[in-house]
Amino acid sequence: MKRTATAILISFLLPLMLGGCGVDRALHVASSLTAHELCSVAFVEGRDPEPVFHDYLQPFIGVRIVADRLHYTVDHERRQVTATVGHAFAARAVYAEGRGCTVMNRSAAPPAPLVLDPVAFADVPLPQAPDPRLTAAIDRAFTPDRRALVIVQDGNIVGERYAAGDRADTRLQSWSMAKSITNALIGILVRNGKLALDQPVPGLPNGITVDHLLRQTSGQPFGSSNSGFDLSSRMQFLEADTAAFAATRFEGKPGERWSYTDANYQLLSGIVRRAAGGTPDAVANFARRELFGPAGMKSALLEFDEAGTPMGASWAFASARDWARFGLLYLNDGVVEGRRLLPEGWVDYSARPTPPAEAGYGAGFWTNRGESEGARRRRSWGMPADSFFALGNSGQIVLIAPSRRLVIVSLGFSLDPTNHTPVEAVARLAQALADLGSAR
Template sequence: MPFPIPRLAPLALALALAPSLGACGSLRPDRALAVAPALVSHQLCSAVFVAGLEPDGYFREALVPDLSFLKPLERHSIDRAKGEVTARLGPFKATAVYRGAEGCLIAKGKVAPPVVLPPPAPALLAPIAGDAVVTPTDPALVAALDRAFAEPEEGPQDFTKAVVILKDGKVIAERYAPGIGPDTPLHGWSMTKSVTNALLGVLVQQGRLKMDQPAPVPAWAGDPRHAITPDNLLRMTSGLKFGASLSQSWKTAFDPTAQMVFARDDMAAMARAAPREAAPGAKFQYSNGNTLLLSAIVREAAGGDGAAVTRFAHAQLFDKLGMTRPVLELDAVGTPIGASHMWATARDWARFGALYADDGVVGGERLLPQGWVDYSARLTPGSEAFGYGAGFWTNRGITGLPAQRRAGMGADALMARGSLGQFVVIVPHARLVVVRLGISHTRTEYIGQMNRLVADALSATR
């Protein structure tokens, strides 16, 4: 049976154990503990300087549950003049710096000047709403929003921050929590993987990438990993042995994918070094490392550095969709953190969903290849217990518990889904997009409520 740990002793205990666990790789407590201040500094920096959120409330709702028993040992400070957040956990320290269009970055030395974006080109997508919040008059939609924002009577809260319902390219209902509005960027977490899917689709449509050919990773030349394709990486079937990213808690700090995101300068390099444990396509293993490798491929195709890939993402995707405040954050070498770190307004997330509701076409221009949406929604073999496609979660072909939990969303639905209950659910047959953003620490991370919300929206608009 487990032995009790005094409440204020975990740091000392972990450091004492570090030498004996030194051969355990990602199990080393010192590496895991270094994740905590990096997580706090980065997330608080983005919340304050990208989103303009009140820091104490964000820290309490979003970060304290993940810190768990380490919370009494954590200290942080915010320097608004410098655009910096510093966090400490015992001897471990991390400072995140705000970099404008590139969001925040854990600084470990000299930081390059932030990229300057040109004025956005006119959007191809027609305006989805006016300046005012779209308050529905339909009693069914009002009731659906009421349920979406209701908190459970007991247990962890859901902290719903924004809901937007888009039908036929127009917002028909939306609601925001206090302090949040149509212009507030919110964190998508793993919904960013679906944005990476879109950037790959743009490259394929432009003839600059093939998903079924060996991934352009020079380090794998003459290596069994050379057989891994971008499709394998997008479907999480690369066969690389590199941790798992399906859950988030204090224990996640021991996973190499969390150490990659919060404790490494060159995130894709850590993923590139992962050994092969299965043949490509033979095993489904949801890991952020797969998407970081794809992010590096996008960066190289866009020009090889952070400024080039940021301009590419805006010019070829965000601007065309009319997204007003998207921030795709980068690592220290300029690779997008394409597995987990994009901030955007709820309306921007709805605009992104509209691209997939309309088969990859916006304003008469095809941004994604014909058939790309169906490709993204096609169930990946081995993921039946989760319902994963290619950079999106899917309802197509699933059975058992996933089908029960998403029964109200429609059989053709696909979704961008992020930790703590972030959702962009796309129902192509109904041209419906439903966005929910919040901070849900419940075990199922809002999936049941999301199923009800989409079912309500489908019923009200049928």
């Protein structure tokens, strides 16, 4: 018996209502996600938003159910994108220099451009040393959903490729790779003596520590389904103060269970904001002075919520080469050109397995160390046993393999909901590099 469109819509939206995100909020999330993503595409990345909307956003489970009613407008003069579902649930995302795009659900006034202090960006060269033997392996890894691929071994770019329209200096979106940037900013605060890993976080219950948040064991239950309708999506796209909303719900005793959620990293982002000085300008200048400048990441940019907290769970941008420079920071134990940015031991701490995480998670990075189910599976695909990686929705990956002196950056827009396909492709590429090394 054929189901009507109304029946399908009800069967889809009912779990959302029971899960804490009512129909009106769900539809507003769809328009806000569209406005934010397309604003960043148009004004941060400098791309045409139309193919991104049709090829990438519309297939999202939370968008496709209303795709025929979802409309957006790009205003290049005001540098903003508005979106609606039907003629309701209006959302607006506005670009400002230095802070990228912000969803403006509470304020009519556009966000102010950031006042950025002069920063000396280190020259972290990536010499070109292409290895023609990698051509076949790169062909296999650079599937149609990839936008950029950079392979760095022993500090040299041995392979690099970009999709049509993208270049070495194109800023590309992080999604959850931003969590690894947040890991670095927290590490810098620890190095500076402003934070301790075992320090209970003021305002949070049950003695939740910075370590609990980094390792996703705080008991925060929002999850991260990427449906566009879960509580995590509501936090990112409907709430003016994401960190305050993230602090509203916890379950159980910290450390008992692992639950991957953007909310833990918005709480950490709130900690970074307070420690850096409380304003978006102060956060951006802290990140540029302490991380992006010394690491040579000239293109790096953090986006912010309306309250001024960085969107450290999922909204950062950098070129593929700058993502490779970020990987090199961790490959080299937190040191760049002889300058220590991260505390001694921080990299091993970040890659150390979190006991309850059978998916293979460390602290802000996924890890292939230890005997979790996820680590064993990825090692069987070809990822080195000591490797770990930043991972974002749609297959954004920075793989770091210290024993191989290897960093692989793969960025794109895969719609594989598990991210398995892009991760496996990077694993196969790492194995191909190992095979070439043994053949020398």
